[in-house]
Amino acid sequence: MNRMMFRNALAFTLALVACNSIAASFDCSKAANFAESSICNDGYLSGVDSILARSYQKALAETEHPDELRQSQREWLSVRDQCTTQKCLDQTLGARVTFLDSYSRVEKSKAYAAEEKLRKDEYEAQRQAEDLANSQRDQQYRIAQEQFRQQKQQSAQPHQVAQTQSQSVQPAPSSQSPANVVSAQQVRPAQPVAGKPAVLRMWQAFWAGPAWKYTLLIGSLITCLAIWRHHTEAATIYTDYTDAAITNALPAIGAVAALILRWLEMPGLVSGIALGTGIILAIAYAVFATFRTNQGALSITLVIVAKLTLITVFYALIGMLIASLFSNSARRKGESQARAAARNSREKKQTMALITGLSVAYTAFTAWVCRRPEFTSLSECLEFDTAPA
Structure with missing residues (x-):
């Protein structure tokens, strides 16, 4: 059973290749015009025709538009059949081989460029995904910090309320008169705040300005x-x-x-x-x-x-x-x-x-x-x- 399936697959593949390839070579016994008979009788033209067939198969395998290439090959065959001299056949076959080789290189370059673009797009998408993940982690870290700060403030509020209540419960000393209380309140804000040393201020001013x-x-x-x-x-x-x-x-x-x-x-x-x-x-x-x-x-x-x-x-x-x-x-x-x-x-x-x-x-x-x-x-x-x- 497996051998029969293999034979059928092989026959199908050969038939597909025969259908997809409009080669320049042909059966010499069925030559119908001057071009075909000249190629069959001339060893040089026959060799060029074989090279043309290989170039056509290579271009057909590498192109993304095989139908267009087949149509182009049919049109070229009609042009080739119009030749009436061996010189015309030589030039026509050589020009077609050059065209097919250039066509193969162009198609290969296009395929490489497409593959390179796909690889760059994948890399760019991966980089954007990494940046998005990093930004999400940074945002989650900031949110966690903000939540921790709020929890810390909420935990500190009961302690502050209890301290305020204990201070409000303490009675004021009866021995102090209102005048003494006012004078004490006036004296407390008047206490000098410790400032930076003079040497440190001079040093900072030296570096902050153009003096240095x-x-x-x-x-x-x-x-x-x-x-x-x-x-x-x-x-x-x-x-x-x-x-x-x-x-x-x-x-x-x-x-x-x-x-x-x-x-x-x-x-x-x-x-x-x-x-x-x-x-x-x-x-x-x-x-x-x-x-x-x-x-x-x-x-x-x-x-x-x-x-x-x-x-x-x-x-x-x-x-x-x-x-x-x-x-x-x-x-x-x-x-x-x-x-x-x-x-x-x-x-x-x-x-x-x-x-x-x-x-x-x-x-x-x-x-x-x-x-x-x-x-x-x-x-x-x-x-x-x-x-x-």
Whole structure:
């Protein structure tokens, strides 16, 4: 039974192929005109006719409009049969093979474009579904937060009512006269409210306005002037590598010590003291080394300002870059969670590369500023000598 069904299916398939293919090849014994007889008698034209038949079958298999291609093939056969010379047949067959090959490529490109569009549509639909799910989760989270806040307020209201009732039940002392009560009420609002310290207010005003920009500009100009005087040997910024290393490493040591103390869950005041100690020691050593290797108030002032400007700008940039590593930027509009994570990872890698490049550039610049390209002992750097190196 299965063998019979297989034979019937095979016969049906062969019949379908025979019906769907209007090939250029034919039975030479039934040649009815000059074109067919010439193709049968000429080996070259017969080979071209076989190639044409394969090209037609390939185009028919790849097209989405087989009826149109069959009609086109019938029309071409009528044109071919009108040829009366072998040259005409050669040109007609060659042109048809070229047309069918181009037709196959075009149909294949259309199929690929349709498949690519379908794949993009599926991806876009999936992305929109993810965005919709994310927005729904965010909305549910906000609703849960609002419900929790309302429940917290409702639970706090009975306690406030009971406290108010207990306060209203307490009788007022009979020993106080109305005048004393009025004076007490007038004095209570007049109590001063503790404000921010003056130093903190000045610091906030400094960063809120353009003052820090002018300070940075003036410091940069003074630094350039100090470097110029350094290379004319009128002043000395850094004596050697040891001098530069001590000046620039003390703030980093203080910051590392503060982080270690914070990791050990020490009070914040202890971490602040460690950081402040490193900064104060760096400033003190910069002033000490400047007085040790320079003479004259102008040179000393220029060098101290240059050192503090270079160190402050470098560590401020490094600190901002490190802080950006621990802050994830919010998702942009229409951006999926996977793309946002990939973008954050890429931005962190770029920030790490920027930190490394900035550190290497600052180290090379500091080495270039040193008077002597060598390391000396710590005792030599701490030895006070008023004569410039």
